[in-house]
Amino acid sequence: MPFFSLLLCFKVASRSPSLTITKGLGKFSLAQGLTGGKRYAWYGVRHTQVLLCFLLLSIAYSMRVNLSVAIVAMTDKTTSPNPDIPTYDWDDKSVVLSSFFWGYVVLQVFAGQFGKMYGPRWFLVVSMVVNSIVCILTPVIADNLGSKGVMGCRVIQGLFQGFIFPSVHNILGKWAPTPERSRLGTFVYSGKKGSSFGTIIAMPITGLISASWVGWPVSFYVFGSMGLLWVVLWVLLGSNSPQDHKSITEEERYYIEVSLGQQDHKIVPTPWKAIVTSMPMWAVIVGNFGQNWGYATLLTEIPNYMNKIMNFDMQSNSLLSAAPYLALWILCFVFGPISDYLINNKILSRGTVRKIFNTIGTCGPAIALVALGFVPNDQSTLSVVLLILVVGINAAVFCGFQVNHIDLAPNHAGTMMGITNGFSNIFSIIAPLVVQVVVYDETDKSLWRIIFIISSCIYVASAIFYIIFAAGEIQYWNDAIEPESTTENDDKLENEERTKF
Secondary structure, X not given: OHHHXXXXXXXXXXXXXXXXXXXXXXXXXXXXXXXXXXXHHHOOHHHHHHHHHHHHHHHHHHHHHHHHHHHHHHOOOOXXXXXXXXXOXXXXXXXXXXXXXXXXXXXXXXXXXXXXXXXXXXXXHHHHHHHHHHHHHHHHHHHHHHHHHHHHHHHHHHHHHOOHHHHHHHHHHHHOOHHHHXXXXXXXXXXXXXXXXXXXXXXXXXXXXXXXXXXXXXHHHHHHHHHHHHHHHHHHHOOOOHHHOOOXXXXXXXXXXXXXXXXXXXXXXXXXXXXXXXHHHHHHHHHHHHHHHHXXXXXXXXHHHHHHOOOOOHHHHHHHHHHHHHHHHHHHHXXXXXXXXXXXXXXXXXXXXXXXXXXXXXXXXXXXXXXHHOOOOOOHHHHHHHHHHHHHXXXXXXXXXXXXXXXXXHHHHHHHHHHHHHHHHHHHHHHHHHHHHXXXXXXXXXXXXXXXXXXXHHHHHHHHHHHHHOOOOOOHHHHOOOHHHHHHHHHHHHHHHHHHO
């Protein structure tokens, strides 16, 4: 299913406005990607890299999400018909769910820098191997060390998953041509947030396994094994950049590199001061803040909310919990092509498109969350519809702040992702802890209403900040040139011209 979605998503690439590039005696079009060869117009090596990144985020998120469902079974003796499946009396479930982010925020900036300097390929191998092994060991550690041991597992997983997002952004910065950026970025991140193909897989599979005779431990074995399988595929097929890939055609490589202005292959020093003082960069950071608060609340607490408030059993709970993410995954393939169409046909500027879609993806869920808090308890169908709207519409942010790093500075996209995702995930730590404090009675809907209203306010505040300060143009510091040095260079060139005459 992801493969066919990939083809559907990228087929429209051949309809992008044409930009012809000349190399030697040959010409080829950015719209086609290859002279005289329609095959690369819709699928090339770049799409294989994107598909691998999609699978990476899907599996990584499956490992992250599966505990949100499994923890219900881990603390409820009635979930599995097998009396030998272990269960625990934990009163710190939200803290356990939050612990992943304790490690997640630590290494992201370093990961972005290391990926830029040395290439992200082998960092991703190590990250996924560690995550997979820890995932497989989680049931044993839970049985011997309890909730504190599981927290330790989650911290380690978060620590190493901190390499994944900056590394993927580094890869997109090298592999995603400008005319295809929204489609490629949206497809990759549909494996992660919201649309989270990983979430779509993890929630129902974890629920079904947990409710079966084999019980919740098997779900950790399944997703850990999937991670190790991905490592094999990545070692065989993955590459840091078009320059490093052994079998890419020269035409496709030049299409990508010329589109991104990266044909000189030099590593540009990171302009830390310019990045930190850039308001468009702060717009991305604040947009990420709002998204992570709302998303962390929904991702970690939806199964618990549906169990305690809507009274769904384990299997129904997991299937319905995944439905909003299925809606988001589908809407990714609606918003992405529309975004690229508006930009490539010059209907709206890139910055305007980013602001519009980011607003849709944050304010839409904010409205639906407030409504959800006031739906009567006996209106379960309406509650599910609103949950689907809350998460589904959130897909629009993938065409907003989520790919905006590459718009601003493709040379530093991985480092910028490390900064924004690292700091913004502090909110992912706080959000479940706020639920732990506020929702002291999980069966009291008025307490959940407070959580929904808080998340809605943060969504809207981040959207307003993004509208004011975001941009869609490449920033001067993409090439690590300060404005002063640019002026000096212009003066030198002018003086040289005068000397000639």
